[in-house]
Amino acid sequence: MQNTYIPLAERLRPQTLDDFIGQKHLVGQSGVIRKMLANQKISSMIFWGQAGVGKTTLAMLIAKTLAKPFFTLSAISSGVKEVREVIEKAHSQAATILFIDEIHRFNKSQQDALLGAVEKGIITLIGATTENPSFEVNSALLSRCHVYRLYPLETNDLNQLLSNAIKFLEREHIHQQRKILLKETEALLRLSGGDGRKLLNILETAVNFAFENSTDENIVLTDELVQQAVQQKTVLYDKSGEQHYDIISAFIKSMRGSDPNASVYWLARMIEGGEDPLFIARRMLILASEDIGNANPTALALATNCFQAVSYVGYPEARIILSQTAIYLANSPKSNTSYVAIEKALEVVRQTGDLPVPMHLRNAPTKLMKNEGYGKGYQYAHDYPLNFALQEYLPEKMAGTKLYEPANNPRENEMRARLKQLWKEKYGY
Known part of the structure; x- marks a missing residue:
């Protein structure tokens, strides 16, 4: 029978709470999870954090410590049918723990299938998500769960993980009688991005690379060797996750704040992470109207051309067009008066309803x-x-109601002067 490869992260998975690295606020001596386990009581919960910070491991340790029946489902491959099968089994097995990975991928009906069983205590739900549960988990289910945030592993945690992993790998390669010396860690830590699983995968790749390509007495891990082994740097950017929204938010706010340097930095983060260039261009199109508007009407035209251009060109050349547009928008004078005006107008419409069109403005085709x-x-x-x-x-x-107030910039000051000339004191320009 062919041996199945088991990743280093799985081979090193902690077997006790004391072996768990990181998340001291949850599993430290005063941590809430540790206290729950000491009292032999656990409630339904959702673990929220990026990949590789210990969500699955912590769920498994909870079940193991409490010696409770444990079922695990992945929201990617499971649906209502699988959920109901677990609930049916749980009726005959007291205090069953159901772990659902990537619970944010469950739709409303799938999440609703859990409600009754969670509420009645038939199952204790532990969900794991990389997304903000406030947005991705039904409020009814969310109200029945405690949400615990898991954070990226800190440098001390990652170094401890590396130390443990190297000792483990040396034992696995003991027949070769070669030590693994960790000379530099910058590349390992940077490429891992606080993701423990990714760190161990990169370490194993580097060690295997060194074993295969070096006959030295010891394996010396340097930043150069790690980069060689990995071959290309890994960018921490989840196009569908929370960081996707955080980075586009930073990009938009940098352009709104007239900082071209920060704008191109966040743009580079998205490009390197493989973000859809049309998504980036679309957001710049919105900003050109919402945050620049009539302070520089050319901005909207340029953003529109950018959107069309990247749809024709694509990467890698699209990066230049995106950069040109981002820099132009960042350097443009800013005005949100168009946005403010339409929001005011919409609010007035909601409050006043369908006011009749003045007779002199009505169409008279007959x-x-x-x-x-x-x-x-x-x-x-x-x-x-x-x-x-x-x-x-x-x-x-509504006669005399002013909804548009020009901003203090050269173009809109010209608009203000013309409006004042035409309307005199009617609108107070």
Whole structure:
């Protein structure tokens, strides 16, 4: 029978709570999970954190410590049918623990299938998610669970993990009588990004690479060797996860804040992580109107051209177009007056309802409508000096309401001056 390869992270998975590295706020001597286990009581919970921080391991240790029946499902490959099968088995097995990995991938009906069993205590649910559960887990299910945040492993934790792993690997390679010396750790720590599983995978790759390509008495792990083994750096960027939204938020706020340096940095993070260039261009298109607007109308035109261009070009050349546009938007004068105006107008509409259109502004395509007074008294702007006729364009109850307030920038100051010239004191410009 062919041996199945088991990754180092799995071979090193802790067997007791004392072996667990990191998350001291949960498993340390004063940690809430440790206290629960000491009292032999556990409630339904959701572990929220990035990959490789110990969510699955902690769930397994909880079940092992309490000696409870333990079932595990992956939301990627399981559905309502599998959930109901576990619940059925749980009826005959007291205090069953059900661990669901990537619970955020369950849809509403799948999550709803858990509600009754969780509420009645038939199962104790432990969910794991890389997403903010406030957004991805049904409020009904969320209210029945405690949410515990798991954080990226700190440098001390990662170094301890490396030390344990090297001793373990030396025992596995004992027949070769070669020591593994960790000379440099910068590449290992940087490439892992606080992900313990990724760290161990990179370490194992580097050690195997060294064993195969070196005849030296000892294996010396350097940053150069690690980079050689991995061949290409790994970027911590989950296109569908929380960091996806955090980084695009930082990108938008940097352009809004007129910082081209930060803008291209966050742009590079997204490009290196394989983000869809159209997603980036689409967000710049929104910013060009929302945050720049009439302070520089050309920004919207450039952003529109950027979106069209990257749809034709794609990576790698699209990075240049995206960079040009991001820098231009960051350097543009800012105004959110268009955004503020439409939000005010929408609020007024919600409050006042369907106010009648003034008769002089109504369309009169038929003789009957003309006889009813539709369009009567309308002043055609182009028949007047400056192409402007002083008449009311708002419903009667809203006459004189100002929704647009020009910002203090050169272009909108020109707009303010023209509006004041035309409307005199009516709108207070």
